Amino acid sequence: MSPRPSDGTQLKKSEISLTMYRRLRLNIILLILLISLTPFLLLGGIISHEYAFMFRNGLEKQIKYRARVQANSVDLYLKGRAAILSGMADLHTMNSLVEEEGLARLLEIINIRSGGFVDLGVIDDKGEHLAYVGPYNLQGLNYYNQDWFAEVMSKGFYISDVYMGYRKIPHYIIAVRRRENQHAWILRATIDSDAFNLFVREAKVGETGDAFIINREGRFQTQPRFHGAILGESGLNPSLFGEGTVIDRRTEDDKTILLAGSWLKNTDWLLVITQDAAEGMSAFLKTRNAQRIYMGIGCCAILLVTIFTTHLSVRRLEKTYQRRGEFNAKLLQADKLAALGKMAAGIAHEVNNPLAVIGEKAGWMEDLLEEEEFRGSPNYQEYKTSLEKISLHVERARKIIYNMLSYARKMEPHLEDINVNDVVNQTVTFLDNLARINNIKLETDLQPELPIIAGDQAKLQQVFLNLINNAMDAIGKDGRVQVRTGNENAHITVDIRDDGPGIPKAMQRKIFDPFFTTKQTGKGTGLGLWICFDIIQNMGGTIRLESAEGEGSTFSVALPIVPPQKK
């Protein structure tokens, strides 16, 4: 009967614990990752978001500023043109300008001084186009019914939206009114659309940026760089732009475009600056990509370290539990055997007494059988043989019990403070008589002040008793047994040396095997040295034999110095 669980249950058990450890490992890894990665990613996300927000803000501020500055420039440009026209009107009489020569000279002068004027015209207070110099044939047209005519006559100053007009090409005009005596007349100029376009566009940023002007209806007043033509629908709602509003607009190819608008002071025009958000944010995107890479590396590092350390600690835990399990199993085994041993010992003790009675009774009957009256009996020999057999089997039973007791003793571990020298002395005292009878000198050479160790004193005594007894058995009669103790390499050594016949090489290998004996049949059980070996091994020590035929044998026991626990 084996107290161990069968292989099947053991396998099942280990499988269960395997999944348990796997789950434990996974749980720990997930938990650590959750705890460490969450704040890490959260922080990274927040920083990235805040940075994007800041960068976007900066970008918006920048294009707002550009829009404002460029709007001012355009205002100044228009104001400048209007001022030149006003000056010219003020310095001339209508009559002097109606002559084409004079008007042509004026156009030449102002284009030399400032540029951008395409043509010049003089219109009287009836709307008649009295004089014109320029590439188009507009002389003789009447503007009286046109909106701008009424406005310039009342306000004295007018800048038009871009319109096709009689010329059928997009243009805009600046007109100023001059009062001369009782009459008013108008000096009107067309501004070069291309030059104005270029001027406006100067405010564009980068590869994808643009700058253009739209009117209140959302129509382009200058040619945009992309998508759309002058006077075409811009698709923008100008009423959304207050002073310096930035709005997003998404184009078809899924790009975010930032727009900033600023109203001009002199006209109902809105100067719009656009910028591709991606281009503007490119510096930020670079930084963000770098941040993502660093965070990625960080995450990988955390992951690897987590997996590695978890694996390491779970394995250590697993090993510890495994060792504890093995230890517990051993302890349980030892416990069971100890209980079994105690029972065996109890039985053995109780059986010894009746056995002694049987032995004595048989002996007494043998004694009586030798008397005359029995000698003559026809069954004398039968009686004698039977009684001898009884004695023989009593002896056999005695030996069995003796071995059982030895085994029981082996099973009772208990830890106590051991002074090895004391144990040796006690053992030697115990064997003194036997030694004297056989004329064997039992000598001790004990190193004083050996450290106290923890162990089972009775078991250790059993070992010494066995070894010294064996030594004396080997000698037989007349010889010497030396017991020497020492302290070497953190071990207490006990050498038991005899000057007996020694042990042949072939037998030395088997000397610690159970049931191996060199003694006469019936004298030794072959268990003594095996038990010794087992006891010393259980104490963590070693037992060695050195022997040469004719020179005797030395059994060397080395016990680790295990200090007793503080009580």
Added chain:
Amino acid sequence: MENFRVLVVDDETDFLETIIKRLKKRDLEAEGVSSGEAAVELMKERRFDVVLMDIKMPGGMDGIEAFRALKVLQPLTEVIFLTGHATLESSVEGMKLGAFDYLIKPVKLDDLLPKLAEAFRKKNAHEQKIKNYKIQQLIRHPASIFDLEKDDFLPNE
């Protein structure tokens, strides 16, 4: 075999009676008692050379205690423990106290007799030594009074 006085102390009466008969048959003066107290009482009146003592016995006095008591009465008497309940502890204690030997039941009489004889010889030798010492003392100090038969005097060796 020399004729000497043996006291057997054992609570197992079957064993006790039989071993007494067998010892007597071998011309030894053998007496048996079945408790430690009885042994001590008997030894107050009679002298024994060797005592064969069981260890575990019912009653107030076990073998070890009886041993201590009788060593006070008759210091030179040798004691051999003979027990079924052999433990290493009791054997070591017995030997430490100065028992002649420690045997485990059952023991063959043929093995036991030589032990008894040896114990007796040891006791005799010891006794003789003391007698010689006393005689020397008498020669030196004739005024001293010694009882040569009583082993009440142990020399300081």
